[in-house]
Amino acid sequence: MPEKPFLTTRHGVLYQDDAINIMAAIQSNVIDTIFADPPFNLGKDYKNGFNDNLEEHLYFQWCTKWLQEGSRILKPGGAFFVYATPELAIRFGEIMRKRLVFRHWIALTMKGTYRRGNRLYPAHYALLYFTKGEPRVFNPLRVPIPVCRHCGKEIKDYGGHRDKLNPAGLNLTDFWDDTSPNRHAKFKVRHGVNELKLMIPERAILMSTNSGDIVLDPFGGGGSTYQAAEKNHRNWIGVELYDVEHIRKRLTEQFSDSINHMPQFNMSLLWKATKRRNVSL
Numbered sequence: 001m002p003e004k005p006f007l008t009t010r011h012g013v014l015y016q017d018d019a020i021n022i023m024a025a026i027q028s029n030v031i032d033t034i035f036a037d038p039p040f041n042l043g044k045d046y047k048n049g050f051n052d053n054l055e056e057h058l059y060f061q062w063c064t065k066w067l068q069e070g071s072r073i074l075k076p077g078g079a080f081f082v083y084a085t086p087e088l089a090i091r092f093g094e095i096m097r098k099r100l101v102f103r104h105w106i107a108l109t110m111k112g113t114y115r116r117g118n119r120l121y122p123a124h125y126a127l128l129y130f131t132k133g134e135p136r137v138f139n140p141l142r143v144p145i146p147v148c149r150h151c152g153k154e155i156k157d158y159g160g161h162r163d164k165l166n167p168a169g170l171n172l173t174d175f176w177d178d179t180s181p182n183r184h185a186k187f188k189v190r191h192g193v194n195e196l197k198l199m200i201p202e203r204a205i206l207m208s209t210n211s212g213d214i215v216l217d218p219f220g221g222g223g224s225t226y227q228a229a230e231k232n233h234r235n236w237i238g239v240e241l242y243d244v245e246h247i248r249k250r251l252t253e254q255f256s257d258s259i260n261h262m263p264q265f266n267m268s269l270l271w272k273a274t275k276r277r278n279v280s281l
């Protein structure tokens, strides 16, 4: 049962709670986009008390639950993005396609991984992109024309058709090679724990929602999705079971005029009627 939120902003509400508790209390068909970057069960130390080393069958049981709940609470046409290793993404995709329609496996370059046993060197992560039926919103995005970071000149010549390119940039493809995390500790919000580059949730949000829509991220971590949503005037619901102080710090630094305001959307309408009377906000 969701208790009082840990914090609110003009656009968002963050609960310190279990992702499935919060999702299970939300009505069906009310969320526009879900962005989920779950723990991968690789035995990683999240430095927050979280056990990232479950038996495999228990981990997939748990993932099936949040994937099913997520699919239920999405609006028709809503989008569900899940960030994962290819090995997990292929399993998650199997679960998601029972209820949702596959749109893309976006490959994101991932540097700084290591080769295990007799495998290839892993160089990408997957961002699964499914929708509940035909997409409700699809905003095509553009990215800047790539330039050499040393000399500043454009890297490609576009086969002599440079003049035909849209000055707003190139169409975003399903291969993102500019998304590796900040390696330098001074750029990280949470030291010792990987967080996504802001542009990853931001692109997902911009592509699949319009201003005022509702985005849910059930695994808050360092809060990159909430920053991306707040910055782009999307309403958001956040959940993080363990350390939420990093998120408070980040949002306070970025949005000092918005933190602790009541959100502009009526969160209480999203709860299932049976639960509403016990819930704050």
Ligand SMILES: C[S@@+](CC[C@H](N)C(=O)[O-])C[C@H]1O[C@@H](n2cnc3c(N)ncnc32)[C@H](O)[C@@H]1O
Residues within 6 Å of the ligand: 017, 018, 019, 020, 037, 038, 039, 046, 048, 050, 194, 195, 196, 197, 218, 219, 220, 221, 222, 223, 224, 225, 239, 240, 241, 242, 243
């Ligand atoms: C990979 S991190 C998310 C990182 C985030 N996307 C970012 O960019 O900062 C996953 C987070 O899920 C949290 N978590 C694990 N189990 C959870 C649960 N049952 N409910 C809510 N959060 C959970 C972990 O504490 C961890 O911070």
